[in-house]
Amino acid sequence: xxxxxxxxxxxxxxxxxxxxxxxxxxxxxxxxxxxxxxxxxxxxxxxxxxxxxxxxxxxxxxxxxxxxxxxxxxxxxxxxxxxxxxxxxxxxxxxxxxxxxxxxxxxxxxxxxxxxxxxxxxxxxxxxxxxxxxxxxxxxxxxxxxxxxxxxxxxxxxxxxxxxxxxxxxxxxxxxxxxxxxxxxx
Numbered sequence: 265x266x267x268x269x270x271x272x273x274x275x276x277x278x279x280x281x282x283x284x285x286x287x288x289x290x291x292x293x294x295x296x297x298x299x300x301x302x303x304x305x306x307x308x309x310x311x312x313x314x315x316x317x318x319x320x321x322x323x324x325x326x327x328x329x330x331x332x333x334x335x336x337x338x339x340x341x342x343x344x345x346x347x348x349x350x351x352x353x354x355x356x357x358x359x360x361x362x363x364x365x366x367x368x369x370x371x372x373x374x375x376x377x378x379x380x381x382x383x384x385x386x387x388x389x390x391x392x393x394x395x396x397x398x399x400x401x402x403x404x405x406x407x408x409x410x411x412x413x414x415x416x417x418x419x420x421x422x423x424x425x426x427x428x429x430x431x432x433x434x435x436x437x438x439x440x441x442x443x444x445x446x447x448x449x450x
Contacts, residue, residue: 334385360446366397413432417431426449
């Protein structure tokens with residue numbers, strides 16, 4: 265496997281300096297990070313000298329934790345019955361859900377969606393993220409959500425809407441507000 269980088273020497277230098285700082289910080293304790301000796305990195309964590317190649321360090325710098333997703337695709341809600349099923353399932357699990365009410369023509373909605381999918385990865389097993397395209401669903405569903413502006417993000421728990429954020433401003437501010445809203449009900 266090869267790793268693409270603008271300059272692998274810069275990446276190597278950054279990793280080397282980071283590890284040197286960590287080694288210095290942990291020299292007083294019993295835990296130590298990989299150390300460099302004679303052109304190879306040696307892992308002394310478990311008292312076994314395992315050689316770590318520069319290639320492995322570069323790969324670790326790019327893919328530090330492959331067990332967690334970086335984005336989670338939001339699931340669509342198509343009609344009122346589908347919303348009822350989702351709310352019932354979430355109530356049985358006592359798990360909150362977040363619904364993004366958006367439109368395909370809304371530029372702020374389109375820009376916000378990938379940022380919400382990254383946020384969904386942070387709360388992967390704790391909360392489920394959904395979206396509703398208001399132009400593709402029956403108006404009864406839009407009225408049920410009491411939607412007047414887009415994007416509107418609502419947190420639902422125990423079958424009822426608890427709080428909402430109307431995202432007419434910068435996406436990073438909206439994501440911060442959504443994160444705070446989630447923390448209130450967790």
